[in-house]
Amino acid sequence: MENERFYYEVSCSAPRLAPGEYVSVEFIGDSGTLRPFGNNSVGGEMGGGMDGVVRDWSARYRLPKAIEATWVSYTDRKVYTAASWLPYETILSLFRNGGEPCMPSPSGVVNGDDRNRVIKAFDLCFLPGGKVMLYVKAGVKRILLDWSVMGIEVTDDKILSDVYMRWGLDNMDGYYDAYYSEEFPGYKSWRSYISKHGTLAPLLERYLQRFNYTLNFEFENQETSIYSVESKFTNGERYSRTSKYNEAFKMPSRIKEFWAMWDYNDSRYSCYMYFNEAEVLKVFDDVYGEDRTQKGELKIKVCKYNNLFDISLNVGDKSIKLEKTAIRVFRRPIENPTKAGELIYKNYEGNHTNFFADDEKYVGE
Secondary structure (H helix, E strand, C coil): CCCCEECCEEEEEECCCCCEEEEEEEEEECCEEECCCCCCEECCECCCCCCCCCCCCCCCEECEEEEEEEEEECCCCEEEEEEEECCHHHHHHHHHHHECECCCCCCCCCCHHHHHCCECEEEEEECHHHEEEEEEEECCEEEEEEEEEECEECCCHHHHHHHHHHHCCCCHHHHHHHHCCCCCHHHHHHHHHHHHHCCCHHHHHHHHCCCCEEEEEEECCCCCEEEEEEEEECCCCEEEEECCCCCCCCCCCCEEEEEEEEEECCEEEEEEEECCHHHHHHHHHHHHCCCCCCCEEEEEEECCCCCCEEEEEEECCEEEECCCCEEEEEEEECCCCCCCCEEEEECCCCCCCCCCCCCCCCCCC
16 A cells, blocks of 8 residues: 555665765655765675664654665775665565554564564665665664666766865865775775775675575484574675574575574573685585575584584585584573573684685685
8 A cells, every 4th residue: 555654764885895975865755755864984784784864753654665876986986876766565565564564563563572573774785886785674684675776977077076075175086095095094904805806896796696595403402492593694684583483585695694592401502603705605606506596405503512513505415514614602591691601612713704804815815
């Protein structure tokens, strides 16, 4: 129905190694135009922009139908603009099933884990080359829509001057040069990547690839019960599963991080897995080949002592282990789950390495 209303906020994002800033962003619909609120800078994580608008939390609004955006890509040294209709029916279906409408649902979404699963945000993500993607988000869920649009480069100096004149500069070259200078040490990592590899776009396209696999846990102790599971993927999507909510994506991208909690006897175990970037990229390519629609399984086996793991990707008669995953496990009593946990397993020294965390060792080197 066209008059259905929901509460939602909007934000913008970009990959950590392809930052920039938006000049203007508008989500346009029958309830008016909504703009992101706060710092115009984007970067850090695909889909991970900070939500926040000056908006009445008790009110409900019709969903947006179109976007208009103009943004700067530091890595491309270009300004892009895009205007497009949004996939309204897809968005409406997602909000109907997981959004917060005018009237409370019959089941009564009120607080806690239920509240964290309410979809109530959009995130417009800018990629190198002028590509734009859109996420819808809840507290423990982020979904990348099957929609994108390509922006076109802005050459009109009337628009460009709004960017460079804010800093008292004469042209865009001076603006870009400033971000490539040592005056911005926080941007050293993407400058290093660009100097070595050029654009990030080809690697991000691999991050966005989807595969037909499920993620399954197996415990040697049959009495073990899962408390919660959270998965993060290379395309920016994430979800959390509990005994009440067994959500999963049908065609996820490659696994990036995995967190789980399970109970055995009188103890609760917390496990954190950080997958190795180069290994994940290679293993998925080797197992799936050209056909990413083959049914597969990412299997995680846990030993009876809860401190040894066997991780493998399996498709048909192909099976390859993922042996470079950084893992740590904590144990605490179930009756006091807030107590600081005891570290019972860690297979790496120091801090774990995130994707793109090391300025000197990028994928392919």
